[in-house]
Amino acid sequence: MKDVVLAPKLVERIDDVVLQQRKREWLREHGRVPGRRLLFVGPPGSGKTMSAEALAGELHLPLYVIRLEGLITRFMGDTAAKLRLVFDESAKRRGVYLFDEFDAVGGHRTAPNDVAEMRRVLNSFLQFMEEDSATDSLIVCATNHPELLDRALLRRYDQVLEFEAPSREQIREIVTNHLRPMKAARVVWTKVVEAAQHLSQSEIVRATDDAVKSAILAERKSISTDDLVKRLTERQDMRVSFTERRIT
Ligand SMILES: Nc1ncnc2c1ncn2[C@@H]1O[C@H](COP(=O)(O)OP(=O)(O)O)[C@@H](O)[C@H]1O
Ligand SMILES: [Mg+2]
Known part of the structure; x- marks a missing residue:
């Protein structure tokens, strides 16, 4: 649990x-x-x-x-x-x-x-x-x-x-839980939480995972606000194109 x-x-x-x-x-x-x-x-x-x-x-x-x-x-x-x-x-x-x-x-x-x-x-x-x-x-x-x-x-x-959509604190907790082994000392959480609005817990986990993988491949040890915001925004876009396709 x-x-x-x-x-x-x-x-x-x-x-x-x-x-x-x-x-x-x-x-x-x-x-x-x-x-x-x-x-x-x-x-x-x-x-x-x-x-x-x-x-x-x-x-x-x-x-x-x-x-x-x-x-x-x-x-x-x-x-x-x-x-x-x-x-x-x-x-x-x-x-x-x-x-x-x-x-x-x-x-x-x-x-x-x-x-x-x-x-x-x-x-x-x-x-x-x-x-x-x-x-x-x-x-x-x-x-x-x-x-x-x-x-x-x-x-x-x-x-x-x-079960409900995640609160702001829960968004931060989910992202934090999935950052290992990356350090996140300089992350601006208000921006990350903003970029994660309306995403599900599952989408947030995936976005965080994507960001961590990119950082690993770039041989970095820490993650930035932009890394996370970029991946979260990507998930937002996937959601939009999915719903648009469903409507047409
Ligand atoms: N409340 C949560 N806390 C942490 N991770 C979550 C949470 N909800 C979903 N996830 C992540 O998303 C994945 C899919 O969630 P899942 O339990 O299958 O959602 P549901 O059954 O409600 O559609 C989980 O394996 C987990 O990685
Ligand atoms: Mg399920």
Whole structure:
């Protein structure tokens, strides 16, 4: 978890999940059930997948990633049965089960002829979320589009965690964390933070990485404000050309 840069209130809630899981026997002795059904919501590149991985790491549990989109297209008409296998596995083998890019279950985006299939998948999920787990496996669903999720499904999560765009402090922290082995004594942070506005955590990591690589190739030991601003601006441009292409 120490590599994940998140808002303090989010860290607190993830820590709480970890604690409930670590002390799950104690909770059960007192007639309480540890929280284990989590929904991660937030823009792309804000650390949802990374946090699920970190959660598994903190708990020393294996991480299983289920990509529903792939499951649905591969086993068209048979997805619910395949999901049942995953659910049964989660009851037998304790782990973190990450349903990544979970928006598919909302159904709105799928072609009309898939609607019946999506209904079955959703119903199967609703049922699964009601079931108790003897193993206390964690179920983490991650989505960029919470508005696509069914309301009945939303109610079944123990916690909904919202990931957000990085704050100014978080931008600086992410850049700093990725600068090694470069020195950054002379960096003007206000300029760097400005250049990183509206970029995701993921884009900031990549831009920083690019800047560090250039400096390494130039056989330098320190990084400048311009190095970072240039790479961050590049990422801004990539984003613009991408959205423009999407619109046309
Ligand atoms: N909150 C964060 N703190 C640090 N690095 C991050 C964060 N969010 C994203 N990253 C970086 O971006 C990469 C992709 O993030 P990811 O977790 O896949 O985003 P999401 O699942 O929300 O789309 C991560 O591997 C990490 O390098
Ligand atoms: Mg992801």
